[in-house]
Amino acid sequence: MIKVLLAEDQHVIRSGLVALLGLEDGLEVVADVGRGDDAVSAALVHVPDVAVLDVDMPGLDGLSAAATLRERLPSCRTLILTANGAPGQLRRALDAGVGGFLLKTAPPDDLVAAIRAVHEGRRVLDPSLAVTAWDLSADPLTPREKDVLRLLADGAEPAEIGDRLHLSAGTVRNHLTAIVTKLNARGRPDAVRIARESGWLD
Template sequence: MIRVLLADDQALIRGALAAMLDLESDITVVAQVGTGEEVLAAARETTPDVALLDIQMPGKDGFAAAEELRRNVPGCRVLICTTFSRPGYLVRAMSAGATGFMVKDAPPEELAKAVRKVSKGVRVVDPTLAAESLTHGINPLTSREKQVLLGVLEGDTITETAKRLFLKEGTVRNHLSSAIGKTDTRTRSEAALVAQGRGWL
């Protein structure tokens, strides 16, 4: 029997996934949590074979939870299951130690197949996303460039971003200019949206 831990902040989706997986004769859901903060404790308590993690959750996201599991519960493999099919997310998930990556609009039978494969250590990746990640998946942005672009998404001015990051305004402008070049865009707003869309932020 393959033991599964589910982590998703949307109770309806979490319940639906659990009900669907429990219909399988060789899979049982042993824990359900709604935040990334709860994943490690639940895994230690229930010793799952596979943790099915959403990416965007309160507190720690799915990437951070996957890294924690890799360090502290190495016997538990991670399958990321998310709404967001962003190529950069795939690269980040694999870097965090995930064995598989699926999008939630995949057919239900594919999820059960993926859980079985991941439990055996077989890598499972959405093929379309894998192809896109070869083109856009590697994040070219530095940590500072990511920080200033996140400020743009939050509506911060250059002055506000400079104060928040303890930088000079000219330095912020330089980081933004570099990010615009790396995203092949014309404005900082476009750069932030492209970076977000590719899963780089």
């Protein structure tokens, strides 16, 4: 019997997945939660074989939850189930050591097969992401540039960014120029959009 933990913040989707997996021989959903931090705590209690994690959840995103589970419960394999197949998210998933990355548009049978494959130690990648994985671009931003861009995305002006990060106004401007250039963006708002869509602003 493969023990499965399911973490998905949309209740209707989560209930449907619990019902689907409950019909499969050899699978048992031992816990289902709607928050990433709850996924970690529930896993430590129920010790599942496979954790199926959505990416966008409150508390802790699924990729961070996967990385935490890898450290605290290495016997639990992880499968990311997401609506977003952005290269940055796929890169983060690989860096977090996940066993599988599947889009929510995949047929139900593919999810069941992926859970079984991940449990056996095999890597699973949604077929539609094969080209993305082949030409996977690494995150070009430095940690400091991400700090600057996160504050910009939250609406902070350059002067406020400088105050909060203890940087001079000139240094902030230099970081913003570098960010726009690296992302080949049309401007600062476009840089925020590109970084978010690529999964580089966690």
